[in-house]
Amino acid sequence: xxxxxxxxxxxxxxxGQILRIGVFISATVIIIGLMLYLITGSSGYANNMFPTAxxxxxxxxxxxxxxxxxxxxxxxxILTPVLRVVVSIYAFYKxxxxxxxxxxxxxxxxxIISMIIGYFGK
Numbered sequence: 001x002x003x004x005x006x007x008x009x010x011x012x013x014x015x016g017q018i019l020r021i022g023v024f025i026s027a028t029v030i031i032i033g034l035m036l037y038l039i040t041g042s043s044g045y046a047n048n049m050f051p052t053a054x055x056x057x058x059x060x061x062x063x064x065x066x067x068x069x070x071x072x073x074x075x076x077x078i079l080t081p082v083l084r085v086v087v088s089i090y091a092f093y094k095x096x097x098x099x100x101x102x103x104x105x106x107x108x109x110x111x112i113i114s115m116i117i118g119y120f121g122k
Contacts (some may be wrong), residue, residue: 018080
């Protein structure tokens, strides 16, 4: 059985890896979108409109529209710290730090509500 300190160290390593991998993947997706934009010379949308609705972004990704791919990269970049908050909840739970579990759950709820308001509050 792992010691609590070793387990917490492992969780901290995982959190660091999540942040690095998330930023790397999102940057790669954004660069692919930018390269497609430079190659085609077109955003894939009339009048350089930006896709913002998830279903429009998804359709644009399937059609390899550069701005949709860039938006996917930005979305992944936004989700990276959200995933970090979720892993932090687990870490605090394993430490039996109930106060920080509650505080971090509140932070997660605020993040989710903010995203919902940002999407529907256009």
